[in-house]
Amino acid sequence: MALSEQKEEKPEDILRDFRASFFSMNRLASFPWTFLDSELQSNKSSEFISELLKQTCLHPLCGKFPPSVRFRRIFLSELIKREAAGCDPLDELYDALAEVLGVEETLHCHKSYFLPTGDAISLLENVAVISEGTTGLVTWEAALYLAEWVLENPQVFTGRSVLELGSGVGLTGITVCRSCSPVRFVFSDCHAVVLEKLRENVRLNGLGGGKSPSVTVDQLDWTTAPEEQIRQIRPDTVIAADVVYDPEVAGSLADLLLKILKCSAAAEILICSTVRNPETYGGFKLRLEAAGLGHQVLTGPVGAVFPYNRLAPIELIKVFRVQEG
Known part of the structure; x- marks a missing residue:
């Protein structure tokens, strides 16, 4: 269940939900995709996906404590699939996928969990x-x-x-x-x-x-x-x-x-x-x-x-x- 499901869906809430789910490597099916699809259909713009990338794959925390390579590949592929159906291609999105495709998968990954203060607890875990x-x-x-x-x-x-x-x-x-x-x-x-x-x-x-x-x-x-x-x-x-x-x-x-x-x-x-x-x-x-x-x-x-x-x-x-x- 998405964290925003019990509150009014605002773009800033959805971005926080995507960020929290991405860094904790939560099940992709639980991400608030419905809001993203609606946003792409109504605005025909890649602006929200650009902001979404900044909160996930392009976030400084991802550079320091990245989720698993496989998880990032699947996440970015899902974004590309939805973007292709709703708006013009976003170079940043394809660049992010190209970068992660060149990374070798390991037995370890990082998961990060955000406290109410906004600080993150980052953990080295096994895949x-x-x-x-x-x-x-x-x-x-x-x-x-x-x-x-x-x-x-x-x-x-x-x-x-x-x-x-x-x-x-x-x-x-x-x-x-x-x-x-x-x-x-x-x-x-x-x-x-x-x-x-x-x-x-x-x-x-x-x-x-x-x-x-x-x-x-x-x-x-x-x-x-x-x-x-x-x-x-x-x-x-x-x-x-x-x-x-x-x-x-x-x-x-x-x-x-x-x-x-x-x-x-x-x-x-x-x-x-x-x-x-x-x-x-x-x-x-x-x-x-x-x-x-x-x-x-x-x-x-x-x-x-x-x-x-x-x-x-x-x-x-x-x-x-x-x-x-």
């Missing part, structure tokens, strides 16, 4: 959804949803020490660091390749290096993490997104959350999941119960900031320790 034995090298819907929830609830993170489990490429955690002023943020994962990419993304977004907040990227294995490591972090808030898709890790995660609450009793724990398999997700909740943990579903819509599939079944829960007796 393939599953790569090097992990799904942690791309951004998933639950991370985007949780990041939007973060922007609406900064008080949960402001002035606090925050631990993120299964940080992946870092979208949610970087949103917290850039928007909520935590005193400390600990990104964590267990996969060496993910940690390497995560450290690069933290650096790309100007975090760490003695700047505020204090940021670290730690290896944290849920099955072997010692209590001493948790005590050293002593988190006030714990977050995780899209980490319960595998039934084999559900028990390890539940045990880890219990360990965290034993070390930091007042910690606020938030787990956001895309419910792809209800049986797997239900099994995770049963493992929470078996570990003596309860949960509360946090309902209510969040403001649309990032473009992604909003039809995906996403649930955010708060996990807490059940009082005995």
Whole structure:
């Protein structure tokens, strides 16, 4: 769904939607093509496409953190097809396609997500959804949803020490660091390749290096993490997104959350999941119960900031320790 769908369609809104969808490499079918077609038919001018190019392929961000080569080729080809049906050829458009045709495809790309301030979070991701034995090298819907929830609830993170489990490429955690002023943020994962990419993304977004907040990227294995490591972090808030898709890790995660609450009793724990398999997700909740943990579903819509599939079944829960007796 295009971000502008719920508001009056103005050219500046549509340009922002195209920019947001282009840099996040959103599905091409979700772009606001209808407005573009209408604009071309009514004005018979390539002026809007020229502006559109400035917000996408010719934007300075594209030169620094470009989406994948294949994505840019398909996007430009779609623009050319629609322009050819509606107005005179635009040299800039064909020049942009010629330039990208000469670029070799790689296994990596950049995706950028615009915050309400207009600043962008840019992430180095893998083109393939599953790569090097992990799904942690791309951004998933639950991370985007949780990041939007973060922007609406900064008080949960402001002035606090925050631990993120299964940080992946870092979208949610970087949103917290850039928007909520935590005193400390600990990104964590267990996969060496993910940690390497995560450290690069933290650096790309100007975090760490003695700047505020204090940021670290730690290896944290849920099955072997010692209590001493948790005590050293002593988190006030714990977050995780899209980490319960595998039934084999559900028990390890539940045990880890219990360990965290034993070390930091007042910690606020938030787990956001895309419910792809209800049986797997239900099994995770049963493992929470078996570990003596309860949960509360946090309902209510969040403001649309990032473009992604909003039809995906996403649930955010708060996990807490059940009082005995």
